Amino acid sequence: MKHLRFNLNGTWIEERDLSPTTTLLRYLRDRRGMTGTKEGCAEGDCGACTVAVAERGPDGKTSWRAINSCLLLLPMVQGKHVLTVEALKGPSTSLGMNEDYHPAQVAMAKALGSQCGYCTPGIVMTMFEATYRTDLDAPWKLDDQLCGNLCRCTGYRPIREAADVVAGSCPKDRFSEGLQAATPGSMALEYEAAGQRFTTPASFDDLWAELDAHPDARFVGGGTDLSLEVTKRFAVLPKLVSLEGLAELKTLSETGGAFRLGSGATISELEDFCRTRLPSIHRMVRYFGARQIKHRGTLGGNLCTASPIGDLAPVLLSLGATAIIRGRAGERRVPLDQFFTGYRKTALAAKEVLAAVEVPAVPATARAVSYKVSKRRELDISTVSAAFYVDTDGAGRVTVARLAYGGMAATPKRASAAEAALVGQPWTEAALEAAARAISTDFTPMSDHRGSAPYRSLVAANLLRGFFEETRDVKQPVLAARHAATVQSSEEVPRG
Numbered sequence: 001m002k003h004l005r006f007n008l009n010g011t012w013i014e015e016r017d018l019s020p021t022t023t024l025l026r027y028l029r030d031r032r033g034m035t036g037t038k039e040g041c042a043e044g045d046c047g048a049c050t051v052a053v054a055e056r057g058p059d060g061k062t063s064w065r066a067i068n069s070c071l072l073l074l075p076m077v078q079g080k081h082v083l084t085v086e087a088l089k090g091p092s093t094s095l096g097m098n099e100d101y102h103p104a105q106v107a108m109a110k111a112l113g114s115q116c117g118y119c120t121p122g123i124v125m126t127m128f129e130a131t132y133r134t135d136l137d138a139p140w141k142l143d144d145q146l147c148g149n150l151c152r153c154t155g156y157r158p159i160r161e162a163a164d165v166v167a168g169s170c171p172k173d174r175f176s177e178g179l180q181a182a183t184p185g186s187m188a189l190e191y192e193a194a195g196q197r198f199t200t201p202a203s204f205d206d207l208w209a210e211l212d213a214h215p216d217a218r219f220v221g222g223g224t225d226l227s228l229e230v231t232k233r234f235a236v237l238p239k240l241v242s243l244e245g246l247a248e249l250k251t252l253s254e255t256g257g258a259f260r261l262g263s264g265a266t267i268s269e270l271e272d273f274c275r276t277r278l279p280s281i282h283r284m285v286r287y288f289g290a291r292q293i294k295h296r297g298t299l300g301g302n303l304c305t306a307s308p309i310g311d312l313a314p315v316l317l318s319l320g321a322t323a324i325i326r327g328r329a330g331e332r333r334v335p336l337d338q339f340f341t342g343y344r345k346t347a348l349a350a351k352e353v354l355a356a357v358e359v360p361a362v363p364a365t366a367r368a369v370s371y372k373v374s375k376r377r378e379l380d381i382s383t384v385s386a387a388f389y390v391d392t393d394g395a396g397r398v399t400v401a402r403l404a405y406g407g408m409a410a411t412p413k414r415a416s417a418a419e420a421a422l423v424g425q426p427w428t429e430a431a432l433e434a435a436a437r438a439i440s441t442d443f444t445p446m447s448d449h450r451g452s453a454p455y456r457s458l459v460a461a462n463l464l465r466g467f468f469e470e471t472r473d474v475k476q477p478v479l480a481a482r483h484a485a486t487v488q489s490s491e492e493v494p495r496g
């Protein structure tokens with residue numbers, strides 16, 4: 001399709017002359033006068049701009065997803081249904097509440113969850129998603145649902161109480177009943193306006209053709225990283241190729257003792273898939289951004305930014321992952337520890353995409369855990385992250401040690417000296433201490449506002465010690481529901 005086409009609050013809209021890097025937020029406010037959707041930070045941190053988008057998950061089901069409209073470029077909603085807070089008013093409820101408002105709005109009002117009201121529409125849209133979720137069965141999941149929405153006035157207790165009322169209530173209303181009709185259509189797009197080009201190929205043949213014609217085009221996945229160039233640096237990006245239309249890249253599958261994780265899978269899809277299959281990945285993504293970010297950010301985008309503090313790289317390095325790179329000639333495989341070639345550089349050649357990551361299944365004999373250390377638990381960037389994998393033989397000697405870190409070097413990196421200190425040794429505190437000492441020869445971290453070099457070095461060694469402690473009894477421990485430290489366990493009672 002040559003023009004933008006999406007459904008906004010129940011009406012199909014076509015646009016032909018807007019810059020493709022117009023964010024949905026600016027479009028709603030400036031072009032549509034829909035000022036219910038607010039702008040706070042314009043960088044995905046505050047949630048004031050939250051809207052709901054109908055997305056089809058890997059199970060084929062369509063669900064409403066809370067998403068930050070400030071990071072969503074208009075072509076990213078091609079063929080999709082978008083709801084803003086303005087759509088919520090009107091008969092929708094079967095909860096016996098005020099018929100004119102959505103249960104999320106009623107619950108917020110009743111709980112006194114709003115004062116100045118600036119954050120309220122965004123919070124209501126996050127609660128809107130929660131209303132139709134069927135998996136909000138534990139108290140911590142409510143925190144996780146809400147952590148992408150900041151409020152400066154009210155205090156979070158009434159907001160959380162309001163969320164508790166509606167979360168998982170799944171009323172039979174026009175929003176749940178309309179979901180089938182809101183299943184996303186084709187995203188295929190070849191759009192040019194304001195001197196910019198944005199294409200969304202629906203097949204690899206179309207992708208290669210686009211790259212032949214426009215070799216200088218940049219890829220975009222969920223846009224949670226790239227859109228910041230638009231909203232923060234006011235960059236005019238002349239040519240973008242979205243990979244979102246390539247269904248094959250979204251597949252998460254298990255074959256022959258290995259998992260293939262498609263680069264287009266979102267972090268929330270990955271979180272669901274890895275819960276029981278790859279607990280160390282699940283544990284790392286628990287505190288990855290907030291729900292709105294997890295719904296858009298992709299595995300491929302996280303690895304291809306090659307950020308030294310990207311959270312997925314260390315855990316995938318520790319699991320011995322292989323990058324599957326695809327170009328016109330087919331696929332090639334690169335061990336992930338050779339994928340990051342320098343600061344924000346990867347082994348991808350021109351006209352190649354990261355198609356997937358292959359991760360071997362973790363044997364029952366292996367210990368595998370990941371850790372994220374940041375200044376704040378929710379919605380923060382890592383200061384240091386680490387992920388460890390240690391396997392032992394029948395005699396308790398270490399046969400494989402992969403110790404990977406983020407935030408310790410220019411790229412996510414394995415601690416090869418520490419690994420060498422472990423392999424062949426019995427898995428004991430003495431061997432562990434030798435490895436922890438060797439970390440100082442593996443890394444010369446930098447000091448910045450997140451942490452000094454000595455702090456990072458100490459944390460890196462201590463995380464290894466924590467790993468030893470934590471895997472004494474359970475080889476692949478999951479993170480406790482509510483925990484006060486990186487390494488701790490306690491259980492909590494289910495909701496309701």
Ligand SMILES: Cc1cc2nc3c(=O)[nH]c(=O)nc-3n(C[C@H](O)[C@H](O)[C@H](O)COP(=O)(O)OP(=O)(O)OC[C@H]3O[C@@H](n4cnc5c(N)ncnc54)[C@H](O)[C@@H]3O)c2cc1C
Pocket residue numbers: 043044045218219220221222223224225226227243263264267287288289290293296297298299300301302303304305309310311312348352353354355379380381382
């Ligand atoms: C508020 C906020 C919180 C965040 N929190 C975290 C966090 O806790 N942990 C963390 O690690 N990151 C975090 N991020 C960073 C970002 O969300 C993640 O890195 C995310 O996974 C990026 O994925 P994306 O699809 O949105 O990338 P995009 O922005 O779409 O792309 C990023 C880069 O990767 C390239 N690219 C994307 N996919 C491919 C592909 N398949 N092949 C080749 N190149 C590709 C693009 O060309 C672009 O250069 C956060 C970002 C924000 C805004």
Ligand code: FES
Pocket residue numbers: 038039040041042043044045046047048049050068069070071
């Ligand atoms: S404006 Fe703050 S998250 Fe979008």
Ligand code: FES
Pocket residue numbers: 113114115116117118119120150151152153154
């Ligand atoms: S009510 Fe004022 S910011 Fe939340």
